[in-house]
Every structure is written in structure tokens, then in C-alpha cells.
Amino acid sequence: MVSKKIAVLPGDGIGPEVCRQAVKVLEAVAGRFGHRFDMQSYLMGACAIDATGNPLPDETLDACRAADAVLLGAIGDPKYDHDPTAKVRPEQGLLRLRKSLGLFANIRPVTAYSVLLEHSPLKRERIEGTDLLIFRELTGGIYFGDKGRTADGEAAYDHCTYSRPEIERIAHLAFRAAAGRRQKLTLVDKANVLETSRLWREVVREMAAEYPEVAVDYLFVDNAAMQVILSPTQFDVILTENMFGDIISDEASVIAGSLGLLPSASVGERVALFEPIHGSYPQAKGKGIANPIATILSAAMLLEHLELDAEAALVREAVDEALHNGVLTKELNPTAPYTTEEVGNYIAFWIADSNEKQWNKNNVEIGLSTII
């Protein structure tokens, strides 16, 4: 029996809906294994601005610092996206949280699930067997550099800066991950144009000597954007800076079949944070169409981080079961879609009672009454 404190930041848009499913799954895990997960929710993003004027209230940051792990839904709201003059924005809360917690590495696994190959717009023979890991630098680069306007407001700038230590600390994690996988690391950069990219290349090339078992190659990001969907099986570990990793990983979600399937772990100095790679998908808010699996798989990564491997494996098994049985939201199952809640219930029920496997769409409320 373990007792863990998990700070939950549901956020905005579909964030609360998908987070609720992941919390339910963690409750099912706790029930099944006799653990205690203390899961309290805190404000971050547009909801926090509305309530306090601050996208990352002190109470939220303090709770994250005091937690064993953090689970995040997503933040962002069209009222800020469509107002270029807004002084306070939901995204500032997320960026400040990442920086304050020292979460310098965002790890985004991309898998082509064989049962979903038919849902991908990409050709089966190109994507089958894809299993890659993106290491995206998360607290530096252009998202964090000085930004602003010139005095007349007619020009704007966003500075991109990287230091050697910032590159080294994430590169070590990526090299170690590659060493334990298929021993290949691809640095994605724009070293033909950007000085920051030339520093990345220099540092990674030097570090490669420490990891002789890992084959390193280098790709310009424009080429990588093409290669990642043309022949994704060539990749094992991709290491890249903040903005390139943000873009390449959303693109890579097409391989899995939906942005709603890709989880992530953000790790760094102490407490780690787990979140789907997607945003707050405001068009879907309250409609029950958001896929909760990315957040549920983020919860599985959270369990692995807490060294609860059997628990995480059971969550993955339950997700596989949902995939195999077509218990999927409408972007993956347009003819007989399940709601966000039903997908979450199915997975939680399977974890709580996987010996019975009695679940069906109609008995779910009865079956789950014991665990939710």
C-alpha cells in the first residue's frame, strides 16, 4: 500500500472532462491495489484568471511543489486566443508552472496501435510498428526569451536563447533513453540557419562520445516534419528544442490516429507533471466528444514515475482493451461513438474488476457504482 499526493489541474475547455476520467482511473487503481491517492484540484489557466486574475495562483504552485506528482488537463480559451492585446493569458500560467517546477524535459511517446491503423490517414505500410519517443526541451528557447514590440508597435520580436547546460541536461536524458531502447538518437534542429541550433549540434556531437552505443543523426526540422510522417519507423528517440518539439509531436499524433491519444511526462528538478499533448479543444467543451485516452495514458506515465509499474501496466491493458473493443470517441469511431465519460468508465471498470469483464454500455452505471 502506498500513499501519494497528486495535484490535479483540470484547466479549461475539455481539460476538466478528460482529467475527470484520468482521476477516475487512478481511483480504480487505488481501489484495486489498496493504495491511497490524495487528489485535490487546483486552478490554472483561463479559469484561474477568471477567479483570481492570475493564471497560476500561488496556492496552485505551492500545491504542485508539495505533491508527489501533478496531473494536468489542458489550458486555453478562445477569448484570449482572439485578443492579441490581452495582458494576462492562460498560457503564461502553464509556461510559468513549467519554469517554476524546473520541468526541462517533456517526453512524448508516439505509438502506431495496430488496431487503429485503419483510422490513420497515413498508409498502413508506412506507419506500422512506429514506436518513437520525443524529448522536447520545455523551459527554454523562443517560448521563454524576451518578447515584445518596438516603441511604435509596428514590429515585434521573440528571442530564442539556449545555453550549453540547458542542452546538456535534456540531452543526457535522451541519450540514456535511447541507450535503453533501439540505440538511435536523432537531433532535430535548424542548424543551417539558427545559431541556437548550431550550439545544440555542437553539444550533442560532443556528448555522443559518452554514449558510444547510441547512433546519432541530425535532421533539419523541415525535413524532419516530412520524414516523421513519411517513414516514422526510422526514428527511435528524437531530441529537439521547445518549439520544434511542440510542432513535430502534434504532427506525429496523426500516426497514432488522434491528438487525443498522445500522453506526455514533463520531468526535471523534482516533482514531475503529466499531461496530454493536446490543448483545451474549446469547440468540444461539454459535448462529451473529447478523447480522454491521452490523459489516461498520462496517468499511466505518472504511475510509472512513482514506480508503480504493475498499476501502470494494468491501465495500459485497460486502454488496449478499449481500443480493441472500439470503445472510442467519435474521431476514432464515427459510426458508433462512445462519450468521453463512457470511455473513462470502461477503462476504470476494467481496472476495478478486470476478472469479471462484464462491462457493456448499459450496465456501466451499475458496475461502476462501487468505484465512482
Ligand SMILES: NC(=O)C1=CN([C@@H]2O[C@H](COP(=O)(O)OP(=O)(O)OC[C@H]3O[C@@H](n4cnc5c(N)ncnc54)[C@H](O)[C@@H]3O)[C@@H](O)[C@H]2O)C=CC1
Ligand atoms: N498544454 C496545453 O494546455 C495546451 C493548450 N493549448 C491551448 O488550447 C487551445 C486550443 O488550441 P488548438 O490549437 O485548437 O489545439 P487543441 O490541441 O486544443 O486542438 C486541436 C485539434 O485537435 C483535436 N483534439 C485535441 N484534443 C482532442 C481530444 N482530446 N480528443 C479528440 N480530438 C482532440 C481536435 O480536432 C482539435 O480541433 C488554445 O487556447 C491553446 O493555446 C494548446 C496546446 C497545448
Ligand SMILES: CC(C)CC(=O)C(=O)O
Ligand atoms: C500552450 C503552449 C504553451 C504549449 C503547447 O502547445 C504544448 O505544450 O503542447
Ligand SMILES: [Mg+2]
Ligand atoms: Mg502543443
